[in-house]
Amino acid sequence: MRFDRASAVTSGDLGKWKAEVQPDWDIFGVANGGYLMAIAARAMSQAAGGRSPVSLTAHFIRPVSSGPVEVSVETVKTGRTFSTMSGRVAAESDSMTLLGSFTEPGLLGDGTLYVDAAPPELPPPEQCPRALPSEDGPLPPPMMTHFEERIHPEDAGPLQGRPTGKAMMRGWFRLHDQEPIDPFALLMIADAFPPAVLTPNFPWPGHPPWR
Numbered sequence: 055m056r057f058d059r060a061s062a063v064t065s066g067d068l069g070k071w072k073a074e075v076q077p078d079w080d081i082f083g084v085a086n087g088g089y090l091m092a093i094a095a096r097a098m099s100q101a102a103g104g105r106s107p108v109s110l111t112a113h114f115i116r117p118v119s120s121g122p123v124e125v126s127v128e129t130v131k132t133g134r135t136f137s138t139m140s141g142r143v144a145a146e147s148d149s150m151t152l153l154g155s156f157t158e159p160g161l162l163g164d165g166t167l168y169v170d171a172a173p174p175e176l177p178p179p180e181q182c183p184r185a186l187p188s189e190d191g192p193l194p195p196p197m198m199t200h201f202e203e204r205i206h207p208e209d210a211g212p213l214q215g216r217p218t219g220k221a222m223m224r225g226w227f228r229l230h231d232q233e234p235i236d237p238f239a240l241l242m243i244a245d246a247f248p249p250a251v252l253t254p255n256f257p258w259p260g261h262p263p264w265r
Contacts, residue, residue: 055076055078055200056200056229056230056231056233057092057200057201057229057233057238057239057242058233058238060076060079060089060200061073061089061092061093061096061238061242062096063093063096063097063100063125065100066124069101069126069127069128070124070125070126070127071096071097071100071124071125071127072122072123072124072125073093073096073097073122073123073124073125074120074121074122074123075089075090075093075118075119075120075121075122075123075145076120077119077120077196078196078197078199078200079196079197079200080119080120080195080196080197081195081197082195083119084117084118084119085117085118085119085120086195086197086242086245086246087112087114087245088241088242088243088244088245088246089197089242089245089246090112090118090143090149090150091110091112091150091152091241091242091245092238092239092241092242093123093125093143094112094125094141094143094150094152095107095110095141095152095154095237095238095241096238097125097127097141098125098127098139098141098152098154098156099156099238101127101129101139102129102132102137102139102156103137104158105136105137105156105157105158106156106157106158106159106236106237107154107155107156107237107238107241108136108154108155108156108157109154109155110152110153110154110155110241111152111153111154112150112151112152113150113151113152114149114150115148115149115150115151116145116147116148116149117149118143118145118149118150119145121145122145123143123144123145123149124143124144125141125142125143125144126141126142126144127139127140127141127142128140128141130153135157136155136156136157137155137156137157138153138154138155138156139153139154139155139156140152140153141153141154174206174224176206176224176225176226177206177207179202179204179226181207182204182205182206182207182210182225182226183204183205183207183210183213183214184202184203184204184205185198185203185213197246198246200229200230201227201228201229201230201246202226202227202228202230203225203226203227203246203247204225204226204227205223205224205225205248206223206224206225208220208222208224209222209223209224209225212248212252213248213252221250221251222250223247223248223249223250223252225247227243227246227247
C-alpha cells in the first residue's frame with residue numbers, strides 16, 4: 055500500500071479526523087512512531103487550511119496497533135505566516151499528543167537562505183546494503199516492505215552484526231512506485247531510518263537481514 059493511502063485521514067465531527075492504522079506499517083506489532091506522526095500531521099494540516107508542517111513535536115503515551123484511530127485537532131494560533139496546531143491521537147484512549155507549526159510552501163519568500171550543511175557522500179544505491187525479506191525471524195520489520203532503504207557500507211556494520219565504533223548512519227531512501235517524498239513522508243522516514251546509536255549487540259535472529 056502506498057504511503058499516502060496508508061496515512062490518509064477523513065474528516066468527521068468538528069475538529070476530529072478518522073484514520074486507519076495499517077497492520078503492515080509496524081515494528082514488532084507496534085505502529086511506527088513516525089508513521090503515526092504523519093497521520094496526525096495530515097489532520098493538523100487540513101485543520102490549518104492545507105498548510106504544511108515546518109516543525110512537529112510528539113509525545114508518545116501508549117503504543118498503537120493496527121485499527122481505527124481518531125485525531126483531535128485544535129488551533130492554538132493562526133498568523134500570516136504560521137499556524138500553530140495541537141493534536142491528539144487516540145485509539146481506545148489517548149496515545150499521542152502533538153504540537154506543531156504549519157505554513158504554506160513558498161510563503162517565507164525567495165530570499166537568500168544560509169545553509170551550513172551538505173548531503174553526505176554516498177556510494178551508488180546498488181553498492182549499499184539493504185534489508186531483505188527473511189524467514190528466520192521477525193526482521194526486517196513489515197513496514198520495510200513499503201520502501202527501499204540502503205545504508206552506507208561503512209555504517210552498516212551494526213546491522214550486520216559487526217561493530218563500527220561510530221555513531222553514524224548514512225544512506226538512501228525511496229518509496230515504492232516512484233511515490234514522491236513530501237513533508238508527511240519525511241516524518242515517517244526520520245523514524246524509520248536506523249538510529250545512529252544502534253549497537254552491534256542488537257539480537258538479530260539467524261542471519262542479519264541487511265546484505
